[in-house]
Amino acid sequence: MAAPVKEEYRRIYAAVKAIPRGRVASYGEIAARAGLPRRARLAGRALSEAPDGIGLPWHRIVRADGRIACRSNGMREQERRLRAEGVEVRNGRVRMGAHGLHHDLDRAIWGDPRD
DNA sequence: AACCTGACTCCTC
DNA sequence: GGAGGAGCCAGGT
Numbered sequence A: 001m002a003a004p005v006k007e008e009y010r011r012i013y014a015a016v017k018a019i020p021r022g023r024v025a026s027y028g029e030i031a032a033r034a035g036l037p038r039r040a041r042l043a044g045r046a047l048s049e050a051p052d053g054i055g056l057p058w059h060r061i062v063r064a065d066g067r068i069a070c071r072s073n074g075m076r077e078q079e080r081r082l083r084a085e086g087v088e089v090r091n092g093r094v095r096m097g098a099h100g101l102h103h104d105l106d107r108a109i110w111g112d113p114r115d
Numbered sequence B: 001a002a003c004c005t006g007a008c009t010c011c012t013c
Numbered sequence C: 001g002g003a004g005g006a007g008c009c010a011g012g013t
Helices: A006-017 A027-033 A040-048 A075-084 A104-110
Strands: none
Touching: A006 A027, A006 A040, A027 A040
């Protein structure tokens, strides 16, 4: 028997929750981490339908180019939350090179980009 | 089923 | 860096 579609959402939420504080990831990256390659849009949809009460760090998800994707409200809030955890946001844009995932190794070698 | 839309991404110019 | 277009997948009408 096939699992309900919600299962895909659950995986995406898990991937989002796995993002460390002060770090951001793109929709595509989240989808990939959830075992759903090329489903960036699904990640976006999943987040748009995500209940607020489950402690999901939705603000750590931005577009691949580092820009905040939210069309309607939430954009301001996302920016505020990111700054609150040390992520540099400028003109609704995040420095992916500095805060993106898969930079853990670089950070260990070159040091914290925020220094 | 066709058509439209969207918290996406990539390429070209 | 912005504009246009194509590929992408899921939902709503």
